[in-house]
Amino acid sequence: MVRNLNQFFLSLFCFWIALGCQKQQQEEKEENLVDNNNSIDIDSLSVEELEHFHHIFDSTFTKLYKTRRFNGVVLGGKNQQIVYQKAFGYRDIRRRTKLKEDDIFQLASVSKQFTASAILMLEQDSLLSVNDSINKFFPEFPYPGITIKMLLDHRSGLPNYIYLMDRELKDKHTPIDNQLCVDYMYEHQPGKYGSPDGRFKYSNSGYMLLASIVEKVTDSPFSTFLEERIFTPLHMDSTFTFDPVKVQQENIPLGHTGRGRKYEEYMLDGVLGDKSVYSNVEDLFKWHKALLRDSLLSAESKEKAFTFHSPKRKGKYNYGYGWRLFKPSDGTKVVYHGGWWRGYSTLFVHYPESEAFLIILTNRVNHSFVNTNHVFDVLEIPEFRRR
Template sequence: MIKQTLLRCIYAGLLSASLYACTESHSSEKKFVVTDSLQLHNDSIHRMFNQADAASKAYQLDTFFHSMHKKRGFNGTVLIAQHGQIIYKGAFGYADLRKKDSLTTNTAFQLASVSKQFTAMAVMILKERGLLSYDDEVQKYYPEFPYKGITVRMLLTHRSGLPDYTYFSEDFWPDRKKFLDNQEVIKMMAKHQPKPYYLPDKRYDYSNTGYSVLAAIVEKASKMKFENFMQKEVFKPLGMTHTWVFNGNNTALTEKVAVGYTAGRRVVANSYLNGATGDKGVYSTVEDMFKWDRALYSGKIVKATTLEEAFQPANKEMKKENYGYGWRLKTLDCGQPVVYHGGWWHGYKSYFMRNRHDQSTVIVLTNIANHSLGHLKNVQPILYPEQTLLTVAKTSPTDSVQVAGGE
């Protein structure tokens, strides 16, 4: 029976910066249930923690990441937890290659598309407060928006069909020395009306534009700048003191910010596109991202029932994996849901995975955009030595996960 369960949990395919895990349950319950109390839920999870087992895994992880650094060019930071407790963290290489400024686990990196989960959280906060509805159309907030029938929910789940602003702005944004912000994205679309890729709600189509529009809607609904809203409502309450949304002037809010490099180790120049946020633009550290991970079990930001909506599959046509609100989703054959996201933008790659069943977490941030994260599949057998699960994931201009076949 165990062998059959394990076999059902093995998916063929080459992992490219994506890792999933399936654990044996100590009961017949297969679904993860979020509780309103972090302490109550953690009690049962923490009882699964074994110090000797964690020490053994930490040694193997340290060996693996040192090898990644020396042989694969991995330059970044990592934090891995299991049963809700950190079992390993480390920093490898430099924040600035020219200065040889060593990375630490408090070095901040651009999260790229991992930022989308924070934008979704902002929307959920406003929804709970009655300041917006998932079924609101964009025209409620921006009457000049030229694409009819697109709702907040469609933006969250990548079903808007909107064209990609990172492409059409090349034709319509005249001053490349001036940052393009979210409000300007709306104005540009209203003025030039670039052709949409699909009609609304016809199919899933990963959209950076959609999340930029969501950030603009957050600004209208909250009457605050997006970066200020996130600081007030999420980062500050959670003690994420080294996390912020880029606004063109705030790259030094922590003592150390990693410089982004190409795979050839050339500095990636600042871009006018960096001013648009929501799809990207959050800077954070592995330490702060673990605070975020833990807070998602606590009900501190939104109610558990509200958060659970983010983890529900929203695209019926997607078979092998799905997308919720700011999260990629996978339900394993053994019944356990896994949520994750990758990111890739201008020299930065990021990866954040959560198995909510045993509260395992893998957080990896890097500032050299090479293929080192493609070897993260080797973390899986260290965390779950009796089980191996390889999976396939997606990519986009701000998403670090490479296409390896499948849906």
């Protein structure tokens, strides 16, 4: 199985890195959020290029689907053009209801980039600073010495709230909210995973707290902030945070185990910040385009998000604010994030310089989309970076 997965990523990234690592040749674009009436000059791909890239994508994912290693939707492109978009497999594997290209998936940890962006937008508004102590927002919080920055780059040392809530709550199906998680951290004070600003330790607790900080600062639900400041301005009309009614929509595929069994509703589905944004590949393409401009997030904010900040143990794979970072030997920047939550495996890859992108949303367990670091080893092979 490991060998097969390596072969998959080898074939996919041989193509995709060759596409994504090409240097951007066009002149600097004017700032624009999303305005369909104001077009931006771009270097369009030729018909031959589009056909070539489409063929590589289709042959790769068709083979994966036929060997039962892919059940989901993929979208990829370059220069703000979609070169491939297709759905493979089923919304409900047992009932054999087919997926559609615009189906909506739980994004899992790909949601973290929206949480980090919300914090950076509030910093742009001068309502907080990433250097603020979280005790400014939670005065009696039992874990001192932690800043917003440490939450953003997973160096807070906080314990995982997911294990705490799973241990303490009997009802595993009724959705809970962030406030209950914060209350339980106050009450039970589980042991820390490390010292503040110490080693990197991936933390869902940190991003749950970041969403709660947004609520403190804006005096409104986190979901409202995302809707009003990100989703609506970008016309991401199919994107929303967890809602027990909305998630019952027919166009939201069920999460499945690797063997095709459905996951049941879970109490932590309603906790926001670390997960539980729902979207489709078309809306995420709009998000990718917004990240190429400076209207939503300023150039300074994006530089913070796409930069490794800790001087300790810098390596090939690092973390910014809501994004994993990779820099191949030719110096190009790759920002990406994978996710997994109860049957949903997701991957979003964004190339700020070359404007290439890759979005994969699946509803059947495939941990290879989460643990992608080993995949990027192929970036260091020169022939994989050439077109």
